[in-house]
Amino acid sequence: VECLGNGGKKGAGFTGDNSSTNKPKKDKGCGSRGKDCLGNTNQLDGLIQQEIDRRFDPFIGWFPADFDYAASEYPTYDYYAEQAYEQAGYNLLQIAARNQDNPMTDDDWLNAGVPIEYIYNKGVGAKAPGHQFFLNYMDRDIKNPSNYEANYLNALMTTHDYELYKAKNLYYQQLLFENGSLQGAWEFLQMTIDIAGPDNPGG
Amino acid sequence: MNFPKICIGLITSVIFIVIGCTSSKPDIAIEIPSFRDYYPVLLKEAQEWRPDAYLDDARIFLFPKSSDSSVISASFQSPSKDLEMLGVDLYQDGTIASKVFTQQYPIYQHKPITEKDWKIDSQEAVEYLLEKSGRRSLSPDRNACSFIILERVLSSSEQPVIWSLSLWDCWDNAQHFYLDANSAKILDSSEVNIKPTRFPTPTP
Numbered sequence: 086v087e088c089l090g091n092g093g094k095k096g097a098g099f100t101g102d103n104s105s106t107n108k109p110k111k112d113k114g115c116g117s118r119g120k121d122c123l124g125n126t127n128q129l130d131g132l133i134q135q136e137i138d139r140r141f142d143p144f145i146g147w148f149p150a151d152f153d154y155a156a157s158e159y160p161t162y163d164y165y166a167e168q169a170y171e172q173a174g175y176n177l178l179q180i181a182a183r184n185q186d187n188p189m190t191d192d193d194w195l196n197a198g199v200p201i202e203y204i205y206n207k208g209v210g211a212k213a214p215g216h217q218f219f220l221n222y223m224d225r226d227i228k229n230p231s232n233y234e235a236n237y238l239n240a241l242m243t244t245h246d247y248e249l250y251k252a253k254n255l256y257y258q259q260l261l262f263e264n265g266s267l268q269g270a271w272e273f274l275q276m277t278i279d280i281a282g283p284d285n286p287g288g
Numbered sequence: 289m290n291f292p293k294i295c296i297g298l299i300t301s302v303i304f305i306v307i308g309c310t311s312s313k314p315d316i317a318i319e320i321p322s323f324r325d326y327y328p329v330l331l332k333e334a335q336e337w338r339p340d341a342y343l344d345d346a347r348i349f350l351f352p353k354s355s356d357s358s359v360i361s362a363s364f365q366s367p368s369k370d371l372e373m374l375g376v377d378l379y380q381d382g383t384i385a386s387k388v389f390t391q392q393y394p395i396y397q398h399k400p401i402t403e404k405d406w407k408i409d410s411q412e413a414v415e416y417l418l419e420k421s422g423r424r425s426l427s428p429d430r431n432a433c434s435f436i437i438l439e440r441v442l443s444s445s446e447q448p449v450i451w452s453l454s455l456w457d458c459w460d461n462a463q464h465f466y467l468d469a470n471s472a473k474i475l476d477s478s479e480v481n482i483k484p485t486r487f488p489t490p491t492p
Contacts, residue, residue, distance in 0.1 A: 182396040185443040186481050214459070221462045224437055224452050226481055228461070244396075247363055247375055247389045259433065259458045262353050 129267045133260070136274050137253055140215025143239035147213035150278045162203050167236040169197030181240035184223075187232040205231045214277065215256070222252035315425035318418065320348050321359060321378075323410040323438060327403060330362050330376045333386050337374045338366035342400030344373065345439035348410050351428045352380045370394040398440055398447060405449040406438060406469035413451035417465040420474050421455065433458035438469060441480050450475060 140146045144163060145154045154160065170177040173193040180188065194204050216238060220227045223245065227233065242249045260270040323346055334341035346362040360378040373395055376386045408416070414436055418424060426434065433456045440447045449469040456462035466475035 178393055182393060183442045217461070218458070221433070221454065221456050224439075224454055224462075224464065226464055226477055244391070244393045246391050247373055250389065251361060251375070255433065255458075258353065258357070262432075 127267070129271055133267065133271055133274060134257065136278070137215070137256055137260075140213065141219055141242075141249065141253055141256075143216070143242055144235045146215045162199070163235050165197065165199050166194075166204065166234055169194055169199050170236065172197045177236060177240045178244055181237070182244040184241075184245075187234075187237045189237075204234050218256050219249060219252045222255060223248055315423075315427045317425050318350055318414050320350060320410055320414060320436070323348060323360065323406075324403070326360055326378055329384065330360070330378065331364075333376050333384055334362075334364035334374050337364070337386065337388065338369060340368055341366050341374060342402070343438075344398075344401070345437055346401075347435045347437045350414070350426065350434040350436070351432055353432075354380070365395050365397065367397055370397070396442060398442055401438065401440060401449055406451075408451065408467065408469050408472050410436060410438070410451070412472075413467050413469065414453065416467050416472060416474070417451065417453035420465050420467075421453070421463065426455070430457050431455050434462075443481070444479070450480065452480070 136150075139150065144159070145152070148154060167177070170189065173189060173196070175188055189204075191201055194201055216233065217227065219238075219242065220233065223241065225241075260273065261267070264270040264273045327343070327346075330346070331341070331343065334343075341364040344363040344365045346360060348360050349358060352359050357380055358377040359380050362376045362378075364374040364376060366372070366374075371391050371394060373389050373391060374386055375389060376384065378384050417436070418426070434454055435456070436451055436453045438449065438451055440449055451467045451469050453465040453467075454462040455465075464477065466477070466480050467473070468475055
């Protein structure tokens with residue numbers, strides 16, 4: 086697994102391989118511990134970045150790590166929620182590219198046959214650590230978490246590759262800064278691995 | 289009863305409590321770089337990428353963590369590049385690095401932010417907004433990831449240039465404060481976070 090700082094990872098909307106350094110004056114890699122980023126031998130570093138990518142994933146980031154998203158009813162709900170934007174007359178990617186608020190109303194969701202409870206429940210995902218971090222980095226007001234159901238969050242990440250990259254890097258740096266080492270950061274992530282979202286996501 | 293031991297225990301506890309209460313860094317007045325001073329250098333870097341590069345936004349961190357942490361992180365766009373943008377970072381040790389990002393979705397090309405678009409500089413903006421928030425100083429611990437960002441409000445028809453201050457501990461919700469970068473008018477959240485209108489006509 087390559088490191089975030091080297092732009093080698095592909096997360097949700099993460100440009101990774103496509104990015105290139107215009108003028109490589111200094112490798113800023115993964116923050117102050119750049120040497121950890123350069124070697125492929127540092128498995129722990131790779132695992133940390135994998136977990137960061139998982140936490141930032143707009144569809145699965147709010148679930149506990151062992152939650153089987155593909156086997157749940159959520160992919161279907163997410164698909165119908167995505168269709169609801171089009172049905173209500175919105176181009177979701179265009180809205181996200183302009184950094185506009187989520188325009189959907191309760192009626193819009195109901196007209197598209199999407200249960201409101203699902204939207205509100207999923208919107209709580211904005212409280213998941215990775216999502217919350219990205220939205221805060223994006224300078225978004227997340228007082229109303231129902232604005233941030235997975236498709237809207239995905240559109241924001243898709244249209245803001247650069248901010249997503251920078252947010253993940255800051256998250257990584259902050260983990261190292263607060264926990265002192267890769268080992269400390271990994272232990273912290275393990276302690277909080279099940280609190281990414283609600284205890285009972287299906288409930 | 290072993291009175292001396294109890295006394296020593298109590299005194300030790302008090303010492304630990306006092307140390308515990310004072311170990312977090314005290315609030316400090318905020319001093320950040322002048323964006324007006326650094327803008328020409330950052331723009332020059334961007335123009336080496338594309339001569340028509342223009343500023344999209346600039347984020348200035350209030351508490352950079354180390355010498356190689358980014359102090360100013362600016363993004364530039366080019367009218368001739370819909371799927372590329374440039375990130376330019378000024379680090380605390382004074383170095384500048386830039387990186388081209390390829391976007392998955394075409395960039396929203398907006399009116400450039402130029403030097404004429406902000407009369408209020410970064411330090412002044414922080415002071416205005418901290419006053420609005422009722423503070424004069426900030427704790428580096430409780431506001432470790434705080435930043436101020438110069439940006440256009442793309443969702444507004446006039447697309448004004450604003451300074452937005454985010455007071456953020458890195459983990460919980462940030463507090464946001466907004467200032468018109470020209471008039472120094474404090475803006476309400478509703479003037480910045482605007483919902484789009486429907487387009488095209490909703491499908492029946």
